[in-house]
Amino acid sequence: MKRVGILTSGGDCQGLNASIRGVAKTLYEEFGDEVEIYGIQNGYYGLIHGKYKKMTKSDFSGILTVGGTILGTSRQPFKMMRVEEDNVDKVKNMKDNYKKMGLDCLVILGGNGTHKSANMLSEEGLNVVTLPKTIDNDVWGTDMTFGFQSACDLATQVIDCIHTTATSHGRVFIVEVMGHKVGWLNLYAGIAGGADIILLPEIPYDIDKLADVINKREAAGKSFSIIAVAEGAVSKEEAKMKKKEFKAERAAMPYPSVSYKIAKELGDKTGHEIRVTVPGHFQRGGSPCSYDRVLCTRFGAAAARLIKNNQYGYMVALQNNKIVPVPLGEVAGKLKKVPVDCDEILAARSIGISFGD
Numbered sequence: 001m002k003r004v005g006i007l008t009s010g011g012d013c014q015g016l017n018a019s020i021r022g023v024a025k026t027l028y029e030e031f032g033d034e035v036e037i038y039g040i041q042n043g044y045y046g047l048i049h050g051k052y053k054k055m056t057k058s059d060f061s062g063i064l065t066v067g068g069t070i071l072g073t074s075r076q077p078f079k080m081m082r083v084e085e086d087n088v089d090k091v092k093n094m095k096d097n098y099k100k101m102g103l104d105c106l107v108i109l110g111g112n113g114t115h116k117s118a119n120m121l122s123e124e125g126l127n128v129v130t131l132p133k134t135i136d137n138d139v140w141g142t143d144m145t146f147g148f149q150s151a152c153d154l155a156t157q158v159i160d161c162i163h164t165t166a167t168s169h170g171r172v173f174i175v176e177v178m179g180h181k182v183g184w185l186n187l188y189a190g191i192a193g194g195a196d197i198i199l200l201p202e203i204p205y206d207i208d209k210l211a212d213v214i215n216k217r218e219a220a221g222k223s224f225s226i227i228a229v230a231e232g233a234v235s236k237e238e239a240k241m242k243k244k245e246f247k248a249e250r251a252a253m254p255y256p257s258v259s260y261k262i263a264k265e266l267g268d269k270t271g272h273e274i275r276v277t278v279p280g281h282f283q284r285g286g287s288p289c290s291y292d293r294v295l296c297t298r299f300g301a302a303a304a305r306l307i308k309n310n311q312y313g314y315m316v317a318l319q320n321n322k323i324v325p326v327p328l329g330e331v332a333g334k335l336k337k338v339p340v341d342c343d344e345i346l347a348a349r350s351i352g353i354s355f356g357d
């Protein structure tokens, strides 16, 4: 009998259920009645506190297109994993509950923070296989994370809709796109949505350059402009700051997010009243797009095959359109940023999109 635990951790995204289904269906195909799957609830929290249930085959049917996660999720910061809280030794509890369930393996679906904890559990001797989940596409070792393409479609839709109202009114609009500390989502949505300016954390912006672009567009008879701003965008001045100084500056900022700061500064420089749209968590909601449904199925099936071969301590990854196992130790603690000379940026620059630098 093979006993497999599954958990989803960190911010949710489209495709979590499609991936869970891919793992489970492959396990049932491979092992028949000789597999038991335990659904661990709300991420590492459930593993720490013993919240899990034995799943049945039917739990994994009809969930391919369903958004969110049937297992629930939560954020459990890696830096607190070895810190006792309320007399709870989290690492010990996780190991104890793994043993209590009699698991042969733990399948973990998550992003960067999740992978640090997954690697820690692997180093602690648990059998772990992971799948790269996040709309941010910032997990090292994989060309693509699931959730990214679906979120990209939604963020693009937002920019499309803003385009029509911006054109009607001849206005300057900022659309703030998620992505945490990297600019993948904004880069793709910005190009797909035809933004005039795209601001990424990887390319610090100069507010005067932004004003120049808006003014030049106006002089050329373009009455509207669309600026796609990554939530992690930073100015050239901010990029020079030490981490502590930057944090203090942002904490003292009288705006809810960087887009409002840019809107105010750019408004003052250009005389435009600049509108800001922040779609926020909308971007990670709803059904996975067809690309993600396929990717999740491939990731899920590959994870189950690793379990069948008793290959543990790996993340399944997409590299050059092949699914490959990448050792967790290589993934944990690294961030996949947008290379500033990547083809997408070069193409965007070629057609006249400004990056505000």
Ligand code: F6P
Pocket (backbone or CB within 6 Å): 011, 075, 111, 134, 135, 136, 178, 179, 180, 231, 284
């Ligand atoms: O990592 C996914 C993500 O949606 C980021 O793009 C965003 O910065 C963050 O999560 C939001 O976190 P929370 O769901 O905790 O508000």
